[in-house]
Amino acid sequence: MPIASSSRTASPPTSPPSGTHRSETTESERIMSATSTGRRLRAFAEGRRLLLVASTGGHLAELDKLTSMLRPSDTSHWVSFDNEQSRSLLERRPHTFVPYVAPRDVRGAARAYCAIWRLARETRFDGVLSTGAAVGVSAMLAARIHRIDAAYVETLARLDGPSMTGSLVARIPGVQTYTQHPNWASKAWPYELSIIDSWHAERRERFTPRRIFVTVGTISPYTFDRLVDRVLSIVPEGVEIRWQLGDSMRPGISGAVSMLDSSDFADSLAWADVVVTHAGVGNILGAMSAGASTVVVPRRAAFDEHVDDHQLQIAEEMSSRGLAIMRDAGDLTWDDLCEATRTTPRAATHRPLN
Secondary structure, three states: OOOEEEOOOOOOOOOOOOOOHHHHHHHHOOHHEEEEEEEEEEEEEEOOEEEEEEEOOHHHHHHHHHHHHOOOOOEEEEEEEOOOOHHHOOOOOOOOOOOOOOOHHHHHHHHHHHHHHHHHHHHHOOOOEEEEEEHHHHHHHHHHHHOOOEEEEOOOOOOHHHHHHHHHOOOOOOEEEEEEOHHHOOOOOOOOOOOHHHHHEEEEEOOOEEEEEEEEOOOOOOOOOOHHHHHHHHHHOEEEEEEOOOOOOOOOOOOOOOOHHHHHHHHHHHOOOOEEEEEHHHHHHHHOOOOEEEEEEOOOOHOOOOOOHHHHHHHHHHHOOOOEEEEOHHHHOHHHHHHHOEEEEEEOOOOOOO
């Protein structure tokens, strides 16, 4: 699939100054605090044949990251929705695609339950692991009906309590539930690890970006026109822009695409001087893994850009850790994009789970 690109015609802004380099970290390497305490999740997952269930987008990206940490059997089976992200990510892994379940879509969740129930009946699994969203309820119910061990890890985006999916899952007897944020951990929601602790921020010299990647995710049926309009209005001529627009697709933006597969998405992250992204966990994880200088712009429920304001929480968390600049779409400026070049996320060295 061709990469979505558009370019303005004037002379490009200045390149990064010669001699620009990443500064050495001034503090000792950050250690993932949870990796020495994630023993229950490790015991649940390591070497076991799991049914791994997640919605596409951030939930699937989180589950992919978690499995790299928890190391279940290679014979584990993935369940998600069918789109370019999932086809690319799961191409060489056992998988089943179920019909899309929209946020708070009871009928869709029921259809997914039937498909997962049949899969769990026909194949022996040692456990079922999910990061949500609504399809996670379907997975947990099917697991417990078949008396299979089940664990649900709440999405990183929920910083002050469980999501609606998490609240429903917690009511299913026998399901293990985990939070990725120690501030709201409890007996019912223990904290064992957090994906976000895998990165720390490094500082470098500011420069004027020449290549911008704008990505608004794929959550349907929500658009993010405020961000698209704002970027079009603030980026000067001569700057090349790549666009991934989801349901915000419109005529007149050269080369824009609705979705990118995992390979093209990673290529665009590596290509960009600055990434401007909605505050979807999948996009954020991708940007952090790529070491991309990032501006995070949360979708807001008041503008009908998402079902609620959970993206505001994860954007604030990224900002507080110094990993990204956070701005509302209406406040975004060209100077914000230039300032973002000062920061690049780097993977923290951490101990293996024991």
